[in-house]
Amino acid sequence: MERLKQAIRERGNVLSSEVLKVDTFLNHQVDVELMGAVGEEFARLFKDDGVTKVLTIESSGIAPSFMAATNLNTPLIFARKKKSLTMNENVYVSQVYSFTKRETNDITVSKDFITAEDTVLIIDDFLANGQAALGLIDIVNQAGAKVAGLGIVIEKSFQDGRKRLEEEGYRIESLARIHELEAGRVTFIDELVTNNN
Amino acid sequence: MERLKQAIRERGNVLSSEVLKVDTFLNHQVDVELMGAVGEEFARLFKDDGVTKVLTIESSGIAPSFMAATNLNTPLIFARKKKSLTMNENVYVSQVYSFTKRETNDITVSKDFITAEDTVLIIDDFLANGQAALGLIDIVNQAGAKVAGLGIVIEKSFQDGRKRLEEEGYRIESLARIHELEAGRVTFIDELVTNNN
Numbered sequence: 099m100e101r102l103k104q105a106i107r108e109r110g111n112v113l114s115s116e117v118l119k120v121d122t123f124l125n126h127q128v129d130v131e132l133m134g135a136v137g138e139e140f141a142r143l144f145k146d147d148g149v150t151k152v153l154t155i156e157s158s159g160i161a162p163s164f165m166a167a168t169n170l171n172t173p174l175i176f177a178r179k180k181k182s183l184t185m186n187e188n189v190y191v192s193q194v195y196s197f198t199k200r201e202t203n204d205i206t207v208s209k210d211f212i213t214a215e216d217t218v219l220i221i222d223d224f225l226a227n228g229q230a231a232l233g234l235i236d237i238v239n240q241a242g243a244k245v246a247g248l249g250i251v252i253e254k255s256f257q258d259g260r261k262r263l264e265e266e267g268y269r270i271e272s273l274a275r276i277h278e279l280e281a282g283r284v285t286f287i288d289e290l291v292t293n294n295n
Numbered sequence: 296m297e298r299l300k301q302a303i304r305e306r307g308n309v310l311s312s313e314v315l316k317v318d319t320f321l322n323h324q325v326d327v328e329l330m331g332a333v334g335e336e337f338a339r340l341f342k343d344d345g346v347t348k349v350l351t352i353e354s355s356g357i358a359p360s361f362m363a364a365t366n367l368n369t370p371l372i373f374a375r376k377k378k379s380l381t382m383n384e385n386v387y388v389s390q391v392y393s394f395t396k397r398e399t400n401d402i403t404v405s406k407d408f409i410t411a412e413d414t415v416l417i418i419d420d421f422l423a424n425g426q427a428a429l430g431l432i433d434i435v436n437q438a439g440a441k442v443a444g445l446g447i448v449i450e451k452s453f454q455d456g457r458k459r460l461e462e463e464g465y466r467i468e469s470l471a472r473i474h475e476l477e478a479g480r481v482t483f484i485d486e487l488v489t490n491n492n
Contacts, residue, residue, distance in 0.1 A: 127408045128357075128371040130364040156354035157373060160325075164361045167327040174325040176354060211324045 099139055099273040103286055105132055106252065106274055112282045116254075117198070124223055124251065125158035136273060137165025140221060140249035143271045144170065147246040149219045151175055151212060153238065155194075155205060155230055158223040162251050166221060175212065177205040177234060190240045194233040197226065205230075207237050214242035225250040225272060228259030235268065247271060254279075255287050296336055296470040300483055302329055303449065303471055309479045313451075314395070321420055321448065322355035333470060334362025337418060337446035340468045341367065344443040346416045348372055348409060350435065352391075352402060352427055355420040359448050363418060372409065374402040374431060387437045391430035394423065402427075404434050411439035422447040422469060425456030432465070444468060451476075452484050 111119040123129035140162070152167040154160060155177045167174035179194075180203060189206040196203065212218060220234045231248055238245050247269035253260060255275045263270055275287040308316040320326035337359070349364040351357060352374045364371035376391075377400060386403040393400065409415060417431045428445055435442050444466035450457060452472045460467055472484040 121405065122407070126372065126375065126405055128361075128364070128373070130361055130371050131368075134361075134365060157357060157375075160354060160357040161361060161371070164325075164327055164331075164358060167325070168331060171328075174327050174358070175323065176325070178323065178354075208318065208323055210319070 099136070101132060102136060102251070102274045105129065106276075106284055110284060112279045112284060115279050116257075118252070118254070118276065118279055118284065120223075120252065124161070128161045130161065133161040134165045136162045136251055137167075138169055139273060140166040140219070140271065141169035143249065144219050144246055147219070148217045149246045150216045151218045151243075152221060153177065153207070153212070153218050153234055154221045155179070155234060159221055162223060162249075163221040166219065166249065170219070172219075173211070175207060177207050177237065179203040179205055190237045192233040192236040192240075194229050196229065205233050205237070207241075209241070212238060212241040212243050216241065216243040217246050218243050219246045219249060221249040221251075223251045225253040225259040225263075225270070226257045228262045231259060231263060235263075235266075249273075252276065296333065298329060299333060299448070299471045302326065303473075303481055307481060309476045309481060312476050313454075315449070315451070315473065315476055315481065317420075317449065321358070325358045327358065330358040331362045333359045333448055334364075335366055336470060337363040337416070337468065338366035340446065341416050341443055344416070345414045346443045347413045348415045348440075349418060350374065350404070350409070350415050350431055351418045352376070352431060356418055359420060359446075360418040363416065363446065367416070369416075370408070372404060374404050374434065376400040376402055387434045389430040389433040389437075391426050393426070402430050402434070404438075406438070409435060409438040409440050413438065413440035414443050415440050416443045416446060418446040418448075420448045422450040422456040422460075422467070423454045425459045428456060428460060432460075432463075446470075449473065 109122040154163040218238045250272040253272035253275045277287045278285040306319040349371045351360040415435045447469040450469035450472045474484045475482040
């Protein structure tokens with residue numbers, strides 16, 4: 099998605115060879131026009147897949163999922179990173195390790211909202227090691243529901259998340275795939291292809 | 296907002312005289328169509344107030360804010376409840392006590408995203424004791440920016456949040472104002488007025 103790649107280039111901040119900060123438009127300040135377009139693109143990519151629920155994880159997944167669920171005409175569910183006092187024990191639980199935050203969180207989804215009849219599109223802001231995606235897939239599997247696929251805003255293709263998910267047979271649609279972060283610069287996978295031509 | 300009140304009546308769950316659970320359409324599963332309409336209503340109410348930023352707090356504030364920021368043509372900023380490792384120290388901080396979760400959180404907003412030139416619309420899912428609202432106002436004040444007002448999805452009018460904010464001169468637009476939660480039933484303020492006529 100060219101507009102997204104442009105935002106990453108111009109408004110992203112490469113902190114190291116592993117860390118890209120995008121809090122100018124995605125996970126702190128949100129460019130709602132761009133995230134709306136991102137959500138519409140996910141909806142377009144999965145429009146023929148019988149999606150009945152969109153599932154993401156708080157907080158950064160919510161904005162890019164909003165227009166996806168709107169255009170697919172489904173509810174949006176965001177997994178909680180820890181249980182709140184008003185959530186009872188009627189939940190699916192999975193564990194997710196965050197390399198960025200160096201902590202393990204229980205993620206929970208109420209059993210009321212995903213059932214065996216559902217076909218679930220999973221959306222997340224980043225795909226790196228695949229921890230969050232695997233946790234969300236685990237929850238869909240616990241519900242006996244079907245995973246339509248994964249919609250990822252930014253994929254760090256130099257980490258092994260995509261490989262793990264593909265090995266398990268899941269479809270992944272990433273709107274920006276990063277080959278390398280180096281010397282403050284982002285190289286996308288499709289730029290490599292262009293260079294080879 | 297009649298559609299919102301209908302959703303609260305039909306899909307809300309009164310857990311006690313103080314606690315209304317709305318995780319069927321607002322803060323776990325999101326009815327994106329309804330939350331889109333909520334956001335559009337906030338945008339309509341504040342369209343003439345020169346809003347340059349919409350500010351909310353993760354996670355439940357994000358969905359009802361998305362279309363508000365979209366229609367006001369502004370960025371959306373969500374305050375973080377704790378600092379992440381990729382956020383540096385360039386932040387405004389305020390403290391918010393959550394009666395529901397019985398814990399105090401630091402909420403933080405990067406200094407990059409609110410400046411003295413901004414006019415900020417603050418949106419939140421609930422107004423009860425006003426703790427979160429006061430924390431967000433504190434952050435806008437630290438930035439030297441102007442508060443356009445507060446857009447609240449559900450106000451628990453039997454708690455003192457509105458009174459505190461009005462005493463400080465802030466404009467509050469609540470789309471559903473609850474007079475009482477009792478015996479599993481919700482009574483809205485404007486139903487009382489109707490009964491008196």
